[in-house]
Amino acid sequence: MEDKKESCLFCRIARGEIPSYKVYEDNEVLAFLDISPASRGHTLVIPKEHFPDFTLCPKNILAHCFEVAQLIAQAQIRQLGATGTNVLTNVGKSAGQTVRHFHIHVIPRYEDDGLQLAFPPHRLEDKEMLLLQDSIRKGV
Numbered sequence: 001m002e003d004k005k006e007s008c009l010f011c012r013i014a015r016g017e018i019p020s021y022k023v024y025e026d027n028e029v030l031a032f033l034d035i036s037p038a039s040r041g042h043t044l045v046i047p048k049e050h051f052p053d054f055t056l057c058p059k060n061i062l063a064h065c066f067e068v069a070q071l072i073a074q075a076q077i078r079q080l081g082a083t084g085t086n087v088l089t090n091v092g093k094s095a096g097q098t099v100r101h102f103h104i105h106v107i108p109r110y111e112d113d114g115l116q117l118a119f120p121p122h123r124l125e126d127k128e129m130l131l132l133q134d135s136i137r138k139g140v
């Protein structure tokens, strides 16, 4: 873990070794503009401590990160004229996670911004839905 923290991009940003456009900072959490924004004001919220993803982040820190994400979303609406926000976090390569340091994307949305965050609809048989329901319930 130590070595990972040394080279981790977002740990380096949190330590100030790599510059970022910070919009919020406290002892545990940092928020900064995404370098390749999906929309104007796209912000990333991270814990300063290294946790690889959402599933591995302790719940008190997770809660703190989401509180900050809410503040950012409110500020985007108030200050940038956003009319909505997408709040999301990618877990794992298959989900598109490229930086293995937990982060929340807060993506402001504007009328007719043309941004597509697609979730193509699928229909599953009732039997399969019940099996899925059962499997997930057992694991919670």
Ligand code: AMP
Pocket: 009, 018, 020, 033, 034, 035, 036, 037, 044, 089, 090, 096, 097, 098, 099, 100
């Ligand atoms: P993800 O694909 O969910 O892991 O998101 C990683 C995000 O980090 C991407 O949206 C990148 O544009 C963003 N990113 C990568 N390098 C930097 C950087 N140096 N400063 C700010 N954002 C970055």
Ligand code: ZN
Pocket: 004, 005, 008, 009, 010, 011, 012, 049, 050, 051, 100, 101
């Ligand atoms: Zn890290």
